[in-house]
Amino acid sequence: MKKCFLLLVSGMILLQTSAQTEDDTYIAAVLKKQFPSERYGASLVTEEYKFEKGKGLDEKPVVRVLGNTQATFVALNDGASFPYYQFYNQFVGLSNFNYYYRNRREKFVKLNIKAIDKPMTEDGIFLDDNRVKYYPVMLRQAGEAARFEFNELYTDSKYFTRLYLHAPFAQKEHHVRLLVPAWLDVDIKEINFETFKIQKQQTTENGHKVYSYSIRDAEPMASEQHAVGLAYHYPHLIITVKKWNDGAADQQGFESTADLYKWYKYLYDKCKNDPNTLKPLVAQLxxxxxxxxxxxxALYYWVQDNIRYIAFEEGYAGFIPATAQDVLKNKYGDCKGMANLLTEMLKIAGLDAHYTWVGTRALPYSHKQVHTMCVDNHAITCIYLAGKPILLDPTEKFGAFGEYAHRITGKTALVEKGTAFEIVEIPVPAAMANKMSTKANFSIDGAHLKGSIKITLTGEMRTNFFQVYSNIPSHRQKDYLKNMLSFGNSNIEVKSSNLLNAKNRDLPVVLEGEVVFTNQVTSIGKEQFASIDYFPLSLRSYKPTDKRKLPFDLDQVCLYEDDITLTIPPTMKFVDVPDALQVETAGYKFDGRYTVANNVINLKKQLSFSKPTIATAEFSAWSKFLEQLKAFNNNLLSAAPK
Amino acid sequence: MRSLFIVLVATMVWQVAQGQSSEPFDKLRANVSQFLQQADAAFSNTQIPAEWQNQSAVIIAQKTTFSFDQRTSFRLLGAAKKSVIILEKERRKIKLLDQNAVTLFSELYYDGGDANNGFDGKVIKADGKVIPLELEKSVSIEGDDGVPGIFKSYTSTGDERFYKVPVNGLEIGDIIDYAYQVNNVAGTYGNFLEFTPIYYPCHRQYSVMKQQFEVKLDNNTYLNHRAVNGAPAFSERTEGGYNIYNWEDGNRPIIKQQVFLNSHMQLPMVKFQIVYSSREDARNLFILDRNELKRDLTPAELSKKAAGLLQAAQASASQAIPSVRYHLSKMEVMDANDDEYIKGCYYVLRHIFSVRRNELPGAVFASTMQQLMKMRRIDVQVGVTASRYTTSIKDIIFKSELEWFVKVKDKFIFPPNAMSNLTDIPPGMQGILAYMLPAGTGEATAITLPIVPYTDNVSNFSYQVSMSAANPDHLVVTSQHEHLRNNREGEIGKVMTYEIYQFDDWKTYGGWDDTEAMRPEQQDQLNADISKYRAEGRKLKPQFMETQLKEEFSDVVSYQRFQLTQDGRNPRKPALLYHEDFTLGDMVLHAGKSLLIKLPEFLTNQLQLTDEQRSRQFDADMRNLRTYNYTITFTVPAGYKVLGLEELNQQKENETGSFSSSAILANNVVTIKTTKVYKQLLVKKEDWPKVMEWVDAAYAFSQKKILLRKQ
Structure with missing residues (x-):
């Protein structure tokens, strides 16, 4: 029981009370008016980046990037508390991270405290080198200000890939400057600039080309459920060092995909596989x-089924795959390790197999457009059968041969081919490739509907089912099957269930059961009312609110197909039959209709999503569509004696 | 600027430099190697019973040992510090039968915070091949969030430094065999120490073939233990000058999910506590004489112990008395009638301790009330019992199991919490045996504590419902919720969220505003701060309550208002009463031109028994007797006729409980009334079908609809 919600702000350091200036108070008032639900915001954020020459891995020439950031915050409310944090790791250093407050003379004075420093391993990763430094901040009164400053060192410009103009907090002004020296050729791509007002300028200062970007009155980055990745929506820069002269010679950066590939290959070749240790297993399989x-x-499925995901991503372990023999011995690895193991095993089996880099859908970039490391975050394998590339993702458990997880469809894959490479486009399947087909036959039994259900799952529907099913404790798996058969409806009692093709991922999985749908028939006088339509409850959380900023990510293209029949006694007839509904847009489609033949009513329904996202411009039509589906679902049929 | 969205939550990991010397890991291994290699028939097993083959995992064997050492460190100033060092070891051998178990055990955790701690293990493949753990791949973890409970020790002191290690070569069908050793140091400044009691249910997360405890103690340490509900007991032997306590158990399958199960009173369990004492100071211990461990304590013995604890609490109680009396005098109840005085004492104690500081320990509360009553020559008796959810009174062996209360003028008064009232009797104390301590040298009196009747534990829900003018598929609802006595306890946590009640608490009982003692500028600052937090709370509260409402209704279209009318903390107004206004979707169905309205669905969250829950292995503990009344009124829209109300009239009743419902139409308003009563506290498993009759009826009712036919 909460004694007092004041406890919500406990644990924050109550620091020196900052003096308030008129400017701070004014800006706080302005920001509060613009962003009424925010408790604090930045009055000014400036970032400046300079480039210098250096040495990187294996003492190779690199460009290093030095950043300096200053951020001034004001409290928009009394008692505004927040952590101000910066991440760093082995490749991106952080120094001189200081906190300033205003003294009585209204000057910013450095506080004599150190930032809290903690590791910050990403979810699902066993070990990486990510760390965070932060200050817990408490500004007692509205208009109180705090300033932070820090320096960053990108030990290699390869890791200096993206800069966002928005932040998790509201900003009155945010300025970014890139000071590019004459010896450096840099490509700066502007992403998502068209939907936001950003001032750009290019000037010259002391022999440097200065690229300046500014945004004003920037809202905080939204954190919303089922949202597309932030890179799809918010403006940002992709910075790529193309080439430079280090004083002695010209050095190549990532001017083209070939350059990016060359770097990847360089790292990949550091992995010393020993195929001999794999041969006995490959022969056996x-x-x-x-x-x-x-x-x-045989090999693909074995790696999926037997290698667990445990990821060590510290330092260059985040880029160089673990050796195939280590992954096999440990029976664990990350995506790189699994892809490496599978590639080697396939080669031993005489197949034309290649290690492959790919970016998941979290990254909206293609290898053809972007030549920097932010384009990839995953590793898979590519084999060629009859000259045709087929991608195999051993991290994607239960994925069938020739099928691709949604998270990589529509992306490009960079296939290793020695000194050459190939970019393979990963197709987006039609919705019907990922299908849940439900066939049910019911009859009325008092207040209940009794009958049989058969659910057939193909494509990613099948894969997702098995990914969940296999991770449920064995003695609870029957409960999960019951849940599937009941469509999430607590009124369905499953009397028996049967799962077919559970061991064969090349076949559709079939789930059958005998069910009783209790409390489904409302009898009033001699009339009976019932529904045989099941609204996909999961769409409820995809209904946009007025305040929603980000497009929805449905995270799939798929098809739901229902064929439901209800038989009533021959002495009865159907009175009310719900009207049909057809809606079709470029991204989604619905067709539902009832047909009656004597004492049998049949509902055929198809709901398909051929595009996985709902743009904000489509929200109005999408909300209407959801209401239409709900109205269709809320229409019952009725029957009465003849 | 890098993207900055990672929320600062758990999964913080300190890094251990990879490739460092294996010396610390050799030490970890060495500290458990003997334990792992001990010959033990249970651990040499690799086969599991056929009936458990389709489970997730099976514990083949598990052994936990405790042994103790003492150390005295002398200090220049102050008394010598005596420390008790507990060496705890545990070995566990588990067969992993599915992917879920392999995933869970793919990472093992251990406490590497002390140089004498140990950890090691191995994977045993189906063909017998052994793969040792690679401890060198361990990674340290910040705190213990995310460390599964199965890896935490029983004798933890909160100083752990956890590590995790990936398990190599693991597959379904493998056996994992690991052991840990931890050294925990507990300091004592006196001559005794009672460790935190351990309650160990025999049935575990996985089926268990064999499990064992072994406790090795010297003459200054002993084991306080009891087996309940059919669990085997500890056996004792002497060996090499030590007392060895041994507990063995096995063949325990997983228990299926049951509703209304009182696990402490029904499932086999062993409880034990390690006690250190030098004999001369044994008087402070709950169990003074080791012979007492071998039998049930008599009422006289128990009450004598309780009396001793009450005596020991006197000093703390005496410290509390002056401030209580100061409040009472400010309230001018020192000379009021007995009832006002008793009430004043209770609520002042609630105010000073439960609201403003920490709740009073039971014995201190009892002693305080005893002294306060004696000052006014009001008859008072102190009583002790044990909560029904912890143990039965005959099985009390730990001080912490004693529950205290006083009886004043036929009222049973329990220690207050911030939300309680004078007449509250916690559900766990109702209907159970208690002992009233004698005044002086008399005998303890056994009594049965009262059961609060279902007519007192009442919840009244009222919903006024109409169709929305803006959208006829939506229902506009004004609701009122009233909860009394034990029913209030279940709701109050939610309802009081974001409420600042601490500073007005004195108003609920006619108390004295102790902020009067502050300086004016302090008062002003306090009032300003309270206003700010109240304003904040007013903004957050409706959002919070809307989230709560969404647990009950599938489509909350909008939430207009929350109003807390009274929190029930005032003895003159003991009901929790609040109002909500909101709009719902998903409640109106169509059939041609007719409408079906899901009015009965306002009986939210009705218990729906699964097939598995229809048969019982154990009696049902229904927690407390209670009544739920619903009144739902619905204004029939113009142009419609109501049909089907007669389907809503029913009555199901027997000695275990009842559900009744009625529906009438008058003046174009449908009024549905329902009453659900839990009449019996403990229901025998043979009578469970009687409970199902009215529980099923209530659930079935909540799924019904009324028909509106277009005229």
Whole structure:
């Protein structure tokens, strides 16, 4: 029981009370008016980046980037508390991270305290080198100000990929300057600038080309459920060092995809695989397999089923795959390790297999457009069968051969081919490739509907089912099957259930059951009312509120297909039959209709999503669509004696 | 600027430099190697019973040992510090039968915070091959968030430094065999120490083939233990000058999920506590004589112990008395009638301790009330019992199991919490045996504590419902919620969130505003701060309550108002009463031109029993007797006729409980009334079908609809 919600702000350091200036108070008032639900905001953020020459991995020439950031905050409310934090790691150093407050003379004075320094490993990663430094801040009164300053050192410009203009907090002004020296050729891509007002300028200062970007009155970056990645929506810069002269010679950066590939290959070649240790297992797994596809499947599925995901990503371990023999011995690895192991095993089996880099859908970039490391965050394998590339993702458990997880569809994959490479486009499947097909036959039994249900899952529907099912404790798996058969409806009692093709991911999975749908028939006098339509409850959380900023990410393209039949006694007839509904847009479609033949009513329904996102401009139509679906679902049928 | 969205939550990991010397890990291994290699038939097993093959994992064997050492460190100033060092070891051998278990055990955790701690393990493959753990790949963890409970020790002192290690070569069908050793130091400044009691249910997260405790103690240390509900007991032997206590148990399958299960009173369990004492100071211990461990304490013995604790609490109580009396005098109840005085004492104690500081320990509360009553020559008796959710009174062996109360003028008064009232009797104390301590040298009196009747534990829900003019598929609702006595306890945590009640608390009982003692500028600052937090609370509260409402209704279209009318903390107004206005979707269905309105669905969260829950292995503990009344009124829209109300009339009743409902139409308003009563506190498993009759009826009712036919 909460004694007092004051406890919510406990644990914050009550620091020296800052004097307030008229300017701070004014800006606080302005920001509060613009962003009424915010408790604090930045009056001014400035970032400046300079470039210098240096040495990197294996003493190779690199460009280093030095950043300096100053951020001044004001409290928009009394008792505004927040942490101000900066991340760093082995490749991006952080120094001189200081906190300033205004003294009585209204000057900013450095506080004599150190930032709290903690590791900050990402979810799902066993170990990485990410750390965070932060100050817990408490500004007692509205208009009180705090300032922070820090320096960053990117030990290699390869890791200096993106700069956002928005932040998790409101900003009155945010200025970014890139001071590019004459010896350096840099490409700066502007992403999502068209939807925001950003001032740009290019000037010259002391022999440097200065690129300046400014944004004013910037709202905080939204954190919303089921949202597309921030890179799809918020303006940012992608900075790529193309080439430079280090005084002795010209050095190549990432001017093209070939340059990026060369760097990846350089790191990949540091992984010393020992194929001999894999040979016995490959021989065992491919015994009796005659075709290349059979061999590929045997090896692919074995890696999926037997290698657990445990990721060590510290330093260059985040870029160089673990050796195939280590991954096999440990029976664990990350995506790089699994892809490396699978690639080697396939090669041993005589297949044309290649290690492959790819960016998931969290990154909206293609290798053809962007030549820097922010384009990739995942590793898979590519094999060629009859000259055709087929991508295999061993991290994606239960993925079938030839099917691709949604998270990489529509992206480009960079395939290793020795000194050459290939960019492979990953196709986006049609909605019907990922299908949940439900067939049910019911009859009325008092207040209940009784009958049988059969659910067939293909594509990613099947994969997702197995990913969840296999991770449930065995003695609870039957409960999960019951849940599937009940469509999340607590009124469905599953009397028996059966799962077919559970071991064969190349076949659709089929779930059958005998069910009783209790409390479903409302009898009033001699009339009976019932519904045989099941609204996909999961869409409820995709209804946009007035305040929503970000597009929805449905995270799939798929098709739901229902064929439901209800048989009533021959002495009865159907009186009310819900009207049909058809809605079709470029991204989603619905077709539902009832047909009656004597004492049998049939509902055929198709709901498909061919585009995985709902843009903000589509919110109005999408909300209307959801209401239409709900109205269709809220229409019951009725029957009465003849 | 890098993107900055990672929320500062758990999963913080300190890094251990990779590739460092293996010396510390050799030490970790060495500290458990003997334990791991001990010959033990249970651990040599690799086969599991056929009936458990389809489970997630099976504990083949588990052994936990405790042994103790003492150390005295002398200090230049002050008394010598005596420390008790507990060496705890545990070995566990588990067969992993599915992916869930393999995932859970892919990372093992251990406490590496002390040089004498140990950890090691291995994977045993189906073909017998052994793969040792690679401790060198350990990574340290900040805090213990995210460390599964199965890896935490029983004797933790909060100083752990946890590490995690990935398990190599693990697959379904493998056995994992690991052991830890921890050294925990507990300091004592006196001559005794009672460690935190351990309650160990025999049924665990996984089925268990064999489990064992072994406690090795010297003559200054002993084991306070009891087996309940059919669990085996500890056996004792002497060996090499030590007392060895041994507990063995096995063949425990997983228990299926049950509603209304009182696990402490029904499931086999062993409880134990390690006690250190030098004999001369044994008087402070709950169990003074080791022979007492071998039998149930008689009422006289228990009350004598309680009396001793009450005596010991006197000093603390005496310290509390002056400020209580000061409040009472400010309230001018020192000379008021007995009832006002008793009430004043209770609420002042609630105010000073439960609201403003920390709740009074039970014995201190009892002693304080005893002294306060004696000052006014009001008859008072102190009583002790044990909560029904902890143990039965005959099985009390720990001081912490004693629950205290006083009886004044036929009222049973329990220690207050911030929300309680004078007449509250916690559900766990109702209907159970208690002992009233004798005044002087008399005998303790056994009594049965009263059960609050279901007519007192009442919740009244009222919903006024109409169709929205803006959208006829929406229902506009004005609701009122009233909760009394035990029913209030279940709701008050939610309702009081974001409420600042601490500073007005004195008003609820006619108390004295102690902020009067502050300087004017302090008062002004306090009032200003309170106003700010109240304003903040007014903004956050509706959002919070809307979130709570969404747990009950599938589509809350909008939430207009929350109003707390009274929190029930005032003895003159003991009901919790609040109002909400909101709009719901998903409550109106169509059938041609007719409408079906899901009015019965306002009986939210009705218990729906699964197939598994329809048969019981154990009696049902219904927690407390209670009544839920619903009144739902619905204005019939113009142009519609109501049908189907007769389907809503029903009555199901038997000695365990009842559900009744009625529906009428008058003046174009449908009024539905329902009453659900829990009549019996403890229901025998054979009578469970009787409970199902009215529970099923209530649930089925909540799924019904009324029909509006277009005229």
């Amino acid at each position: 491919t015994t009796g397999k005659t075709s290349a596809e059979e061999k590929a499947k």
